[in-house]
Amino acid sequence: MKVLFIGGSGLISSASSELAVARGMELFVMNRGLSARYPLPAGAVHWQADVRQAPDAAARLLQGHFFDAVVDWVAYTAADIEQDIGLFRNMTRQFVFISSASAYQKPPGHYLISEDTPLANPFWDYSRNKIACEERLLAAYRQEGFPVTIVRPSLTYGPTQIPLCMGSWQHPWTALDRMRRGQKIIVPGDGTSLWVMTWNGDFAKGFVGLLGREQAIGHAFHITSDEVLTWDQLTVQAGHALGVEPDIIHIPSDLIAAYWPHAHGSLLGDKARSVVFDNSKIKRFVPDFVATVPWQEGVRRALAWFEADAARQTIDEEANQVWDTIIQAYLRAFPSS
Structure with a gap:
């Protein structure tokens, strides 16, 4: 062919x-x-x-x-x-x-x-x-x-990408670095929205x-996996792959988008909504199709790729600043969070 x-x-x-x-x-x-x-x-x-x-x-x-x-x-x-x-x-x-x-x-x-x-x-x-x-x-x-x-x-992700809900696509290590340093990790809403990686x-x-x-x-x-997890579960499993317990802070998606215009489309128009996919059609047309790599395994593979070369561990300082600004704004309204 x-x-x-x-x-x-x-x-x-x-x-x-x-x-x-x-x-x-x-x-x-x-x-x-x-x-x-x-x-x-x-x-x-x-x-x-x-x-x-x-x-x-x-x-x-x-x-x-x-x-x-x-x-x-x-x-x-x-x-x-x-x-x-x-x-x-x-x-x-x-x-x-x-x-x-x-x-x-x-x-x-x-x-x-x-x-x-x-x-x-x-x-x-x-x-x-x-x-x-x-x-x-x-x-x-x-x-x-x-x-x-x-x-x-x-x-869809792979060895070179760990796509957390509030992450940097160009610099995926940024969110992992925050976890390792004990900084707060934003998860939109209450963390229970369903997602498929x-x-x-x-x-x-x-x-x-x-x-x-x-x-x-x-x-x-x-064409997706059949594994469905919440954003909290996805974030926690990524942290566990790093050997840490992530410090999650739940912040409304509307507030995030107000401070980070980039999130208006990719968050309000996508990741903030629960998605569960019916894959029966692709399985009818491609009978041998089955997704075999769960997130827990895939994130460990990706983590190994980043840890194999420190040059891959680039940081998105602009995203870090935006996330910290969002967190500070939320904590001013809800100081006990």
């Missing part, structure tokens, strides 16, 4: 690249440059080109090729999708768009999320843009048979199983 990844050098896509090559797929990866953190697996072909900024250069590389599946990991707007439709209209049997589970209805109308859950997120531009991408692709599927499959990852290698098993699967054309899928 001949597969093209657009992007393909991120946390989720790197695990999918490794598995695709391990399963004997002929993998081509087109992006702006290779990542030192997420190197391509041996056997993959790298094309250096920016499909967004230099589409003509990308088209020249693609000339004469036809793919069983093309995956765009870096499409975020309807304009990106319009470009993809024009570029790959007659070049692939399957076009896979990476959407987001944050596109599902917020707040949810039902606790259990399936692929039939409505798409609506009034809090986050990122999610609304993903919804617009899906709508354009499904219109192309209905009107001209464009062979789209939509995949909606939820919060998915190890990137587990996601890859479901994802790669969809590639080249004709029956998946016209369908949307989310």
